[in-house]
Amino acid sequence: MIGRPMHSYPVYYEQPYLTSLEATVVSITDKGVILDRTICYPEGGGQSGDQGLVGGCTLVDTTKDDEHTIYHHVENPTFKEGEKVLIELDWEHRYHFMQMHTAQHVASGLLFSHFGIQTVSVHQGQSILTIETDAQQIAPETCHALEDLVNEQVLASHAVHYEVHTQASAKQLDLRRSIKVEGDGVRLVVVEDVDTVACGGLHVARTGEIELFHYAGQEKIRSHVRLIFTVGKTAKQMIRRTEAVAAELGTLFSSPLEQLVAVATQAVEQASLDKRELQKAEERIAALELDKRVQKAAVKDGVPVLVWDVEADLSLKDIGLAVLSYPDLALCAAKQDGQRVLWLIALQGRASELLDFSQAKQALLATINAKGGGKSPLYQGSGTGDREALFSAFRERLA
Ligand SMILES: [Zn+2]
Structure with missing residues (x-):
C-alpha cells in the first residue's frame, strides 16, 4: 500500500x-x-x-x-x-471543472500580465466561472480583449505541467500570487508561456482542452469588479440560449435583431403611456359614478350623506380622489376584496362638523373588525364581515 x-x-x-x-x-x-x-x-x-x-x-x-x-x-x-x-x-461534471479551473489560471495570468489587474478570489459554479479582481472598474472593451487573449492561448494549446519547488526556489520565481501552503514540496502549476502559480487543484493537460472562453458580464462586489465567464460546452450552450431568446423576442416584436432594442423600448414606452391613459379613464369613471350617487344622496344640514357598496371594477383610491372635488360630502364606501372588506370614509368640508371621525372611529370600525386610519378628509383600511353593518352605523350617526 x-x-x-x-x-x-x-x-x-x-x-x-x-x-x-x-x-x-x-x-x-x-x-x-x-x-x-x-x-x-x-x-x-x-x-x-x-x-x-x-x-x-x-x-x-x-x-x-x-x-x-x-x-x-x-x-x-x-x-x-x-x-x-x-x-x-461523473466525468462531465469533473472535466468541466478542470476546464474552468485551467481557464481561470490563464485568464488571471493574462489579466495581470496585460492589464496589471490582480485576482482577489475565484469561484466555479455549475455553469459559470467568476473572478473577483482588485479593480474598481473594467471597461467592456478590456473584458473582450481578455476574452480574445485567452482564446488565442486556447488555440495555441500550451502544455500544462507541474514543478515541485522549495519555498525558497518558488519565491525566487516572483509569482503573481503568494504561496499559501507551508513547507517545501510546493506544487507549481505551469501553463507554458502564460502563467505559473502554486496550486493544489486539477487542470487539463493542454489549454486547447478549454475549447472556448466566453466573457458573460460583470458585477460589483465589495467595490471590486467581479468578472463572469463561461467555458467549453457550457459557453456554447449559453451563447445558443441567448441567441434563441433574441430570436424569440425578434418574432414577438416583429423586428430584425439590429432594431430589436429600439422596437422593444418603444413598445415598453407605449405600454406605459397606455397604462397612464387607462388610469385617467378609471379615475374619470369613478368621478362620474360618485357624482351620480351624490345627486340622489340624502342631505343633512346642506351636506350630502352617502353610503356606497362599491363595484369590483372601481377602486377606492380613485373614489377618494374624486371626493376632493366636492366642497362638502360625507361618504362611507366599502368593497369586497377576496376575504377582506376594504373601506373608505370621507368627511369633506363641513361633513367633519357633523361627524368627528376620531371619536366615532372605534365604534364604526368594530362593525367589520377593521383596522386603518388616515387624515382628514380621507380615512381607509380593511376588515372582515358584513359591509351593511358598517353602512348602518355610519347612517345612524348622520341621520
Ligand atoms: Zn489550479
Whole structure:
C-alpha cells in the first residue's frame, strides 16, 4: 500500500484523467466514507467536490478535513468496511471543472500580465466561472480583449505541467500570487508561456482542452469588479440560449435583431403611456359614478350623506380622489376584496362638523373588525364581515 491508506490516498494528482478506479473501503463514518485510495477530488480552492458512484451508490459530494482525510458522501451505502468498491466519476461534471479551473489560471495570468489587474478570489459554479479582481472598474472593451487573449492561448494549446519547488526556489520565481501552503514540496502549476502559480487543484493537460472562453458580464462586489465567464460546452450552450431568446423576442416584436432594442423600448414606452391613459379613464369613471350617487344622496344640514357598496371594477383610491372635488360630502364606501372588506370614509368640508371621525372611529370600525386610519378628509383600511353593518352605523350617526 502506498501513501497514507487511512486518508483516502489521492490518485487524482498522478492520474487526473482516470474516470474509474477500484478501491477498498477503510471505514464508514458520520463524516463520510474513507477509501484506501481515491480519484474523487474534494471541494476546495473554488473547485467543487466530485460526484458519481461508489460501489454503485450515489456519491453526492467529496470533502476533506484539516488532516487531509478525504470523505466520500455516499447516499445509503450498501457496502461494508473491507469490501472492494468501484469508484465511477461523473466525468462531465469533473472535466468541466478542470476546464474552468485551467481557464481561470490563464485568464488571471493574462489579466495581470496585460492589464496589471490582480485576482482577489475565484469561484466555479455549475455553469459559470467568476473572478473577483482588485479593480474598481473594467471597461467592456478590456473584458473582450481578455476574452480574445485567452482564446488565442486556447488555440495555441500550451502544455500544462507541474514543478515541485522549495519555498525558497518558488519565491525566487516572483509569482503573481503568494504561496499559501507551508513547507517545501510546493506544487507549481505551469501553463507554458502564460502563467505559473502554486496550486493544489486539477487542470487539463493542454489549454486547447478549454475549447472556448466566453466573457458573460460583470458585477460589483465589495467595490471590486467581479468578472463572469463561461467555458467549453457550457459557453456554447449559453451563447445558443441567448441567441434563441433574441430570436424569440425578434418574432414577438416583429423586428430584425439590429432594431430589436429600439422596437422593444418603444413598445415598453407605449405600454406605459397606455397604462397612464387607462388610469385617467378609471379615475374619470369613478368621478362620474360618485357624482351620480351624490345627486340622489340624502342631505343633512346642506351636506350630502352617502353610503356606497362599491363595484369590483372601481377602486377606492380613485373614489377618494374624486371626493376632493366636492366642497362638502360625507361618504362611507366599502368593497369586497377576496376575504377582506376594504373601506373608505370621507368627511369633506363641513361633513367633519357633523361627524368627528376620531371619536366615532372605534365604534364604526368594530362593525367589520377593521383596522386603518388616515387624515382628514380621507380615512381607509380593511376588515372582515358584513359591509351593511358598517353602512348602518355610519347612517345612524348622520341621520
Ligand atoms: Zn489550479
